[in-house]
Amino acid sequence: MRKQWYRLDNAALIFPAIIRKNWNNVCRVSATLKENVDPDLLNQAIADLAPRFPTFFVRLRAGFFWYYLQRTEKPVQARPDYAYPLTHMSRKELKTCCVRILWFEKRIAVECFHSVTDGTGGMAFLQNLVARYLELKYGGEIPHEGNILDYREEPKPEEQRDCFLLCGAEGSVGRAEATAYRLEGEPEPDGFRHIITGIVPTDTLLEKAHEQKVTVTAYLAAVMGEAICARQAQQGRTGRKARPVKITIPVNLRKTFGLDTLRNFTLAVNIGYDPRLGTYTHEQVCRLMYHQLAAETIPQRMAGRVSTNVDLQRNLLLRLVPLFLKRIAMRLVYALSGERKGCLNISNMGTISLPEAMAGQVDRFDFVIGVQYSYPNNCSVASWQGKTCINMIRSIRDAELERLFFSRLVELGIPVEIESNRR
Amino acid sequence: MYCIQCGVKLQEGAESCPLCGTPVVDVRAEKQPTVQSWSDLYPAQKRHGQLLVISLITTVLMAASLGCLIFCLRTARNASWSGYVMLGCALLWVCFIFPLFFRKWKPMIFLPVDFACLAGFLLYICAKTGGSWFLSFAFPVTVLVGLITIAVVALFRYLRQGRLPLLAGLLILIGLSFMLVEFFQHITFGTPMFVWSLYCVCGFCAMGAFLLVASLIPSWRNALRRIFFF
Numbered sequence: 001m002r003k004q005w006y007r008l009d010n011a012a013l014i015f016p017a018i019i020r021k022n023w024n025n026v027c028r029v030s031a032t033l034k035e036n037v038d039p040d041l042l043n044q045a046i047a048d049l050a051p052r053f054p055t056f057f058v059r060l061r062a063g064f065f066w067y068y069l070q071r072t073e074k075p076v077q078a079r080p081d082y083a084y085p086l087t088h089m090s091r092k093e094l095k096t097c098c099v100r101i102l103w104f105e106k107r108i109a110v111e112c113f114h115s116v117t118d119g120t121g122g123m124a125f126l127q128n129l130v131a132r133y134l135e136l137k138y139g140g141e142i143p144h145e146g147n148i149l150d151y152r153e154e155p156k157p158e159e160q161r162d163c164f165l166l167c168g169a170e171g172s173v174g175r176a177e178a179t180a181y182r183l184e185g186e187p188e189p190d191g192f193r194h195i196i197t198g199i200v201p202t203d204t205l206l207e208k209a210h211e212q213k214v215t216v217t218a219y220l221a222a223v224m225g226e227a228i229c230a231r232q233a234q235q236g237r238t239g240r241k242a243r244p245v246k247i248t249i250p251v252n253l254r255k256t257f258g259l260d261t262l263r264n265f266t267l268a269v270n271i272g273y274d275p276r277l278g279t280y281t282h283e284q285v286c287r288l289m290y291h292q293l294a295a296e297t298i299p300q301r302m303a304g305r306v307s308t309n310v311d312l313q314r315n316l317l318l319r320l321v322p323l324f325l326k327r328i329a330m331r332l333v334y335a336l337s338g339e340r341k342g343c344l345n346i347s348n349m350g351t352i353s354l355p356e357a358m359a360g361q362v363d364r365f366d367f368v369i370g371v372q373y374s375y376p377n378n379c380s381v382a383s384w385q386g387k388t389c390i391n392m393i394r395s396i397r398d399a400e401l402e403r404l405f406f407s408r409l410v411e412l413g414i415p416v417e418i419e420s421n422r423r
Numbered sequence: 424m425y426c427i428q429c430g431v432k433l434q435e436g437a438e439s440c441p442l443c444g445t446p447v448v449d450v451r452a453e454k455q456p457t458v459q460s461w462s463d464l465y466p467a468q469k470r471h472g473q474l475l476v477i478s479l480i481t482t483v484l485m486a487a488s489l490g491c492l493i494f495c496l497r498t499a500r501n502a503s504w505s506g507y508v509m510l511g512c513a514l515l516w517v518c519f520i521f522p523l524f525f526r527k528w529k530p531m532i533f534l535p536v537d538f539a540c541l542a543g544f545l546l547y548i549c550a551k552t553g554g555s556w557f558l559s560f561a562f563p564v565t566v567l568v569g570l571i572t573i574a575v576v577a578l579f580r581y582l583r584q585g586r587l588p589l590l591a592g593l594l595i596l597i598g599l600s601f602m603l604v605e606f607f608q609h610i611t612f613g614t615p616m617f618v619w620s621l622y623c624v625c626g627f628c629a630m631g632a633f634l635l636v637a638s639l640i641p642s643w644r645n646a647l648r649r650i651f652f653f
Contacts, residue, residue, distance in 0.1 A: 198431070
């Protein structure tokens with residue numbers, strides 16, 4: 001029987017080409033339940049969901065012109081969350097399955113290669129997995145509302161489509177941007193990823209953001225910008241030596257264009273300010289971040305930026321170039337421009353909602369994006385039941401940026417509870 | 424518990440603040456049992472299908488060798504050209520199938536064996552064709568290429584630090600080795616000395632010099648690492 005395969009969506013094309021020996025682009029979503037996880041039931045839940053979520057149980061294959069995803073014969077088995085989050089997913093592992101499902105005590109985690117889906121898609125899959133697991137454990141049926149789908153239904157074509165191809169504009173928006181300050185530090189030699197989680201009350205965070213008349217994402221970006229600016233100053237980069245501070249914000253285009261998919265549909269925008277132009281007050285930084293984010297994320301501009309990417313994918317001459325040449329070109333373009341335009345990512349998942357029937361069983365949701373090759377730090381945010389988990393991941397030893405960021409939040413009157421996976 | 428430096432709330436039982444490292448003294452804290460390591464949870468598994476691949480390819484190579492030998496014996500009454508095919512198949516087997524018997528590819532063992540077999544194959548061709556080029560050309564060039572290959576593999580496989588200056592040195596050596604090849608060509612076949620090899624020397628030495636300079640400047644070094652994915 002011919003194995004089912006899927007084209008990579010527009011955003012996913014770059015990720016297989018830029019895999020390095022010790023790095024690739026992986027993200028993780030996890031849910032902590034009220035009771036310990038039963039691995040047998042979890043495996044049963046995975047097997048039940050496999051036909052409904054075919055684009056998740058895939059392996060990465062290389063064709064002559066493009067990479068593609070091929071459906072696996074059997075669904076992946078859950079395995080213990082053995083070491084540290086986002087352990088390197090090797091090429092060999094990607095050829096077996098691009099998704100890991102892990103469990104540890106009360107926690108169920110899904111780690112997926114970015115070519116499969118983005119954080120929102122991963123979270124939708126995790127919620128369905130938890131829902132099916134809870135159904136198997138406690139019986140009954142969880143209503144199919146919000147992200148929860150009926151696992152007995154056939155997968156819908158719109159869930160598997162490449163939405164980037166549907167929302168382009170007639171014109172395109174250029175990519176030229178100023179190069180940002182690069183965070184640096186001594187890398188962990190064994191590739192260990194440190195994660196420091198700051199848990200803050202969502203209502204206090206919202207209140208502080210609304211005091212400045214900005215969104216939570218813009219507020220966190222402003223605080224992070226201040227922390228990065230302070231870090232630059234610590235390294236002696238002040239005055240003319242300073243570099244622009246820019247934060248990369250992945251924007252969920254599902255809301256912008258009203259399209260839904262379980263594959264990638266996110267586009268990153270860079271917002272920030274230049275410390276060489278003078279000193280900024282907290283209010284000014286908040287307003288700068290908010291207005292830049294608002295201006296960058298209007299649908300017309302996003303559509304123009306999508307067009308820039310999609311036009312390249314549709315170019316007949318480029319399509320006829322063999323994969324090994326495309327790979328070299330993509331690597332060069334990514335190395336020269338992809339990771340030089342921002343200091344770090346702040347990916348805000350927003351407030352997660354679940355059907356009432358299962359909300360009481362879930363204690364916490366976490367969302368962690370892996371570090372970029374050149375950015376040693378990244379930050380991801382998810383809110384659940386009045387608590388916002390700000391996960392800061394780093395591949396370097398020094399936790400100075402985290403200290404500056406979280407202590408700035410405390411200074412601003414937001415209580416922070418800290419957890420870490422320190423060894 | 425709160426960190427007295429950062430003002431953040433810490434986990435129960437934390438020994439120090441994860442942000443600033445300020446120690447927290449908590450006499451009630453008990454040590455948690457450590458989590459099992461990856462190798463404890465997932466012991467190495469046997470590889471399936473390896474034997475099948477080895478047997479299949481060995482059978483194909485043997486069939487090709489024996490087929491040629493029988494054909495030669497039936498048509499020319501001697502082994503004639505079938506010797507080349509048989510030794511070629513043996514060389515392929517040593518290079519590509521022999522390493523499959525081992526769990527890990529060990530270049531320091533396999534590569535010398537491969538080049539020794541290649542030298543043996545060339546010796547057979549030289550003897551069979553009545554040539555006198557083996558000792559003065561084929562053997563030294565095979566040894567030279569073998570040494571360079573082993574050095575390149577060792578550089579990228581075993582070295583984690585200081586690859587760039589070594590690669591630069593290696594490129595210069597490769598450039599110079601072309602002169603050596605042309606020298607062997609001159610003494611064996613009587614061709615003019617140092618004609619084409621000078622271009623190679625210039626090209627490789629320029630690349631080597633560039634990498635040597637880049638290895639001394641941290642920003643260049645990092646840029647090269649980022650661009651060339653090593």
